[in-house]
Amino acid sequence: MKPIVVAKNLTKSYTKGLRALDNVSLTVNQGKVLVVMGPSGSGKSTLIRTFNGLENFDRGELNILGIKVDSTHDERKIQKIRRRVGMVFQQFNLFPHLSILENITLAPVHVQKRRQADAEEYAMYLLNQMGIDSHAKKYPSQLSGGEQQRVAIARALALKPELLLFDEPTSALDPERINEVLDAMRRLARQGMTMVVVTHEIGFAKDVSDQVLFMDSGKVIETSPPNIFFSNAKHERSRKFLNQLDKQ
Amino acid sequence: MKINQKLFLQFGISIIFFGLIGILINNLTINLIRTGLGFDFSWLLKPASFALAEHPLPYTSSDSYAWALFIGWLNSLKVIVSSLILATFLGTLIGFARTGTNSLLGLISAGYITIIRQTPLLLQLMFWYFVGFLGLKDNMFIQIKNIFNISNKGIELSGLTFSSEFLALLFGLSIFTSAYIAEVIRGGILSVSRGQWEAFRSLGISERKGVIRIILPQALPAIIPGLTSQYLNLAKNSTLAIAVGYSDIYAINDTIINQTGRAIECFIILLISFLLLNLLITNAMEIINRLILKSQRYD
Numbered sequence: 435m436k437p438i439v440v441a442k443n444l445t446k447s448y449t450k451g452l453r454a455l456d457n458v459s460l461t462v463n464q465g466k467v468l469v470v471m472g473p474s475g476s477g478k479s480t481l482i483r484t485f486n487g488l489e490n491f492d493r494g495e496l497n498i499l500g501i502k503v504d505s506t507h508d509e510r511k512i513q514k515i516r517r518r519v520g521m522v523f524q525q526f527n528l529f530p531h532l533s534i535l536e537n538i539t540l541a542p543v544h545v546q547k548r549r550q551a552d553a554e555e556y557a558m559y560l561l562n563q564m565g566i567d568s569h570a571k572k573y574p575s576q577l578s579g580g581e582q583q584r585v586a587i588a589r590a591l592a593l594k595p596e597l598l599l600f601d602e603p604t605s606a607l608d609p610e611r612i613n614e615v616l617d618a619m620r621r622l623a624r625q626g627m628t629m630v631v632v633t634h635e636i637g638f639a640k641d642v643s644d645q646v647l648f649m650d651s652g653k654v655i656e657t658s659p660p661n662i663f664f665s666n667a668k669h670e671r672s673r674k675f676l677n678q679l680d681k682q
Numbered sequence: 683m684k685i686n687q688k689l690f691l692q693f694g695i696s697i698i699f700f701g702l703i704g705i706l707i708n709n710l711t712i713n714l715i716r717t718g719l720g721f722d723f724s725w726l727l728k729p730a731s732f733a734l735a736e737h738p739l740p741y742t743s744s745d746s747y748a749w750a751l752f753i754g755w756l757n758s759l760k761v762i763v764s765s766l767i768l769a770t771f772l773g774t775l776i777g778f779a780r781t782g783t784n785s786l787l788g789l790i791s792a793g794y795i796t797i798i799r800q801t802p803l804l805l806q807l808m809f810w811y812f813v814g815f816l817g818l819k820d821n822m823f824i825q826i827k828n829i830f831n832i833s834n835k836g837i838e839l840s841g842l843t844f845s846s847e848f849l850a851l852l853f854g855l856s857i858f859t860s861a862y863i864a865e866v867i868r869g870g871i872l873s874v875s876r877g878q879w880e881a882f883r884s885l886g887i888s889e890r891k892g893v894i895r896i897i898l899p900q901a902l903p904a905i906i907p908g909l910t911s912q913y914l915n916l917a918k919n920s921t922l923a924i925a926v927g928y929s930d931i932y933a934i935n936d937t938i939i940n941q942t943g944r945a946i947e948c949f950i951i952l953l954i955s956f957l958l959l960n961l962l963i964t965n966a967m968e969i970i971n972r973l974i975l976k977s978q979r980y981d
C-alpha cells in the first residue's frame with residue numbers, strides 16, 4: 435500500500451508554551467479515509483493545515499506524496515505539494531468577486547497552465563457531478579451554504595488532486611444542508627479518493643472512514659477503526675468525548 | 683417635535699446663518715474702503731512684471747497677472763499629479779511589505795511609516811531641498827553619458843530637466859503621502875478575510891498572482907475612500923511649495939498680493955483654484971470607485 439501522508443513526531447508550540455501539536459505521528463495510505471475528531475482547540479485543524487503548508491511546525495517530519503518537508507518550510511516543496519493536494523474549508527472561502535465557473539478554473543488556468551476552454555469543460559463536468567451545473571454563471575453569494583461548499587469541493591477537485599483535506603466542511607451549514615455535502619464526500623470516497631476529514635459527523639465517520647484519529651491538547655489519544663472507536667473506544671478521554679457528542 | 687416647532691427652529695438657524703454672512707460681507711466692504719481699493723479684477727490683465735523660474739508654457743515678465751496665475755496653476759497641477767502617481771506606487775509597495783510574511787521587510791516598512799508620519803512635512807521638504815539637492819555639487823555631481831545628470835540644479839534626463847525645487851517638492855510630498863497611503867492599503871488588505879489567502883494558497887496560486895487576482899480586487903472598495911482623502915491632502919499640502927521656492931499657484935498668489943495689495947481677490951482666486959482641483963480629484967476617484975463596484979456586482 436502506497437503511503438500518501440506520513441507524519442513523524444510533528445510538534446508545534448505557541449509562544450506561551452502551549453502545544454498546538456505534540457509529537458503527532460500518523461500514516462494515511464492511498465485510497466483511505468482518515469477522520470480526525472477531538473474537542474475544539476485540540477489541534478485537529480492545525481494538524482491538517484500542516485499537510486499543505488498553511489501552518490508551519492517546529493519539530494518533526496512530514497512526507498506528503500513522497501515530498502518531504504521539515505520545519506524549514508521550504509516554499510518550493512510546499513508549492514509542489516499544494517498543486518497535488520486539494521483543501522475544503524469550514525467557511526467555504528470561495529472568491530466572492532468571481533463567478534462559480536471562474537472560481538473553479540482560476541487555478542487550472544494559472545497554476546497548471548491549462549487552456550481556458552479545457553478548464554471550463556472540466557469545471558462543468560465537476561459541477562455536474564456535484565449537481566450544481568445550473569449555477570455556473572452565478573456568484574457565490576447567490577448560492578446556499580450547501581451549494582457553496584459543493585462548489586468549493588469542485589474547485590479543490592479541479593487540479594485533479596491525489597489527496598483531499600476537509601477542515602470541518604459541514605460545521606458552518608444549516609442542518610438540512612449537511613447531507614448534500616456529506617453525500618458528495620461519500621461519492622468521492624467510493625471513487626477511491628484519499629481523504630483526511632476533520633469532522634464531528636459520527637454517521638459519516640462510521641460509514642466512510644477507514645480510521646478515526648482522536649486528538650486532545652495537541653496529542654493523538656487514539657487511532658482506531660470506526661467500528662471499534664464508536665462502540666468500544668480504547669481510551670477514557672475518547673469515551674468521554676463521544677458521550678458529550680451524543681448528548682448534543 | 684411639532685411641525686410649528688420645527689419651522690421655528692429652522693427659521694431661527696437661518697437667521698443666525700445669514701446674519702453671520704452679513705457681518706462677514708460688511709467687514710469685507712469696510713476693509714476694502716479702508717485700503718482704498720474697490721472690489722475689482724481688472725488688474726488681472728496688467729503685466730505681472732516678475733520672472734518665473736519654471737513655466738510649462740511660454741511666459742515673460744510682460745505677460746499678464748492672469749497668465750502668471752494660470753502658469754502657477756499648471757505648475758501646481760504638474761507637481762500634484764506626479765506626486766500622486768509616485769506616492770501611490772511607493773505607498774502600495776510599502777503597504778504590502780508591511781502586511782507581508784517577510785518580517786525584515788515588515789520591520790523596515792513599519793520604521794519608514796513611523797518616521798515619515800511623526801515628522802512635519804515642512805521639515806521633510808526642507809530636508810529634500812537643502813540636504814538632498816542643494817547639498818550636491820554645482821556641476822554634474824553624477825553623470826551618466828549625458829543621459830542622466832544630477833546636480834544642485836536638479837536632474838536632467840535625456841533632454842528633460844527637473845529643477846531641484848520641483849524635485850524636492852515631488853520627493854517630499856510623495857514620500858510623506860506614501861506613508862499614509864501605505865496605511866490605507868494595509869487597512870484594505872486586512873479587511874479581506876484570512877480565509878481568502880488560505881484559499882488561493884491551498885490552490886497553489888503564487889503570492890503575487892493571489893494578491894493581484896484575489897486580494898486586491900476585494901480590498902479596493904475599502905481602499906478607495908481613504909485614498910481619495912490622501913490625494914486631497916496631497917493637493918492641499920502642495921502649497922508648501924513656497925517654502926522651497928517652487929512657483930506654484932500659492933507662491934505666485936503671494937507675490938501678486940505683495941505687488942498689488944489685492945489680497946481678497948487673490949484669496950478668492952486661490953479658493954476657486956483649489957476647489958476646482960479637488961473637485962476634479964474627488965470626481966475622478968468617484969468614477970473609479972463606481973467602475974470598481976460595478977465590476978464587482980456579485981448579486
